[in-house]
Amino acid sequence: MSRNPPVAQMWSDNTQMLRRVHHRGDARMILFYTGLSLLCASTLMYEIVLTRLLSTVCWYYLAFVSISMAMFGMTAGALAVKMLPRWFQKKDTSIRVVQATFAMALAMPFSLVTMLAIPLEVSLAVETLFSFLLFSAVIAIPFFFSGVAVCLCLTQIPFPIGRIYFADLIGASLGCLAAVALLRTIDAPSGMILIGALLSLSTATFSAHFGEVAYRRRAYLLGLVLVVLAGLNASTLHGIQPIWAKYGKWRMWRDAGESQHPVRIATGNGRFSSICVSPTSVTIEEDPAVR
Numbered sequence: 001m002s003r004n005p006p007v008a009q010m011w012s013d014n015t016q017m018l019r020r021v022h023h024r025g026d027a028r029m030i031l032f033y034t035g036l037s038l039l040c041a042s043t044l045m046y047e048i049v050l051t052r053l054l055s056t057v058c059w060y061y062l063a064f065v066s067i068s069m070a071m072f073g074m075t076a077g078a079l080a081v082k083m084l085p086r087w088f089q090k091k092d093t094s095i096r097v098v099q100a101t102f103a104m105a106l107a108m109p110f111s112l113v114t115m116l117a118i119p120l121e122v123s124l125a126v127e128t129l130f131s132f133l134l135f136s137a138v139i140a141i142p143f144f145f146s147g148v149a150v151c152l153c154l155t156q157i158p159f160p161i162g163r164i165y166f167a168d169l170i171g172a173s174l175g176c177l178a179a180v181a182l183l184r185t186i187d188a189p190s191g192m193i194l195i196g197a198l199l200s201l202s203t204a205t206f207s208a209h210f211g212e213v214a215y216r217r218r219a220y221l222l223g224l225v226l227v228v229l230a231g232l233n234a235s236t237l238h239g240i241q242p243i244w245a246k247y248g249k250w251r252m253w254r255d256a257g258e259s260q261h262p263v264r265i266a267t268g269n270g271r272f273s274s275i276c277v278s279p280t281s282v283t284i285e286e287d288p289a290v291r
Helices: 007-057 065-083 090-116 126-156 161-185 188-210 213-234
Strands: 253-255 258-267 271-277 282-287
Touching: 007 065, 007 090, 007 126, 007 161, 007 188, 065 126, 090 126, 090 188, 090 213, 126 161, 161 188, 188 213
Parallel strands: none
Antiparallel strands: 253 258, 258 271, 271 282
């Protein structure tokens, strides 16, 4: 009597093994699509929240600079992938996607602090041009890393391109809705820090897909730190907040011989207002640009 297992049993075992491999592959694909959706959602959230913040720290018509800087930064990231092939070889795609997403999460709080530390004031001086260029470069840094990661996902990941685009677009659309909910819940600077935490989650998801255990742990740690930082920042007026706004606002000036002292206050839910006090009148101007 032969000791070899029956053909039917061998066929059944092979079928079960193939099913397990198939299910494992599906789970890995879902992790990739989830990471890409989180990345694109965070990018759109950053762009929208940045528009709200810029409408306070500079003039309203410059608030949409965020759209230009998003296009500029993401295009620069994609060009870096194409023009630096030694840094973005096929075998390095997985680690580069994880590194770019992690770098974007890390850049969020630093870009926020630097942006709020650069004054924008119109004057006939070279410093005005330099400060505006520096300001624009700072807010474009997170978009640069987003462009690198998205370009790599679209061009070097061997998954169906239609599904990759679907994950990209569904994440971006959900990010637009999430930005509205975020601004109704927390102030814009703290919201940007929370977006960094969401990017950390995207990094962890990509790391799980590509098997990058070290970056997965770092991403969880960074996300936890950013969540705590956002909560602390939202609970005080002395954290990362705008210290000046549009030209002449929140500054002392003289009008018709009377001294007026604009004072910034915060009212419900982090809303900023400007109160101008003079000996004869009190004018309150509310600015909902930063919530």
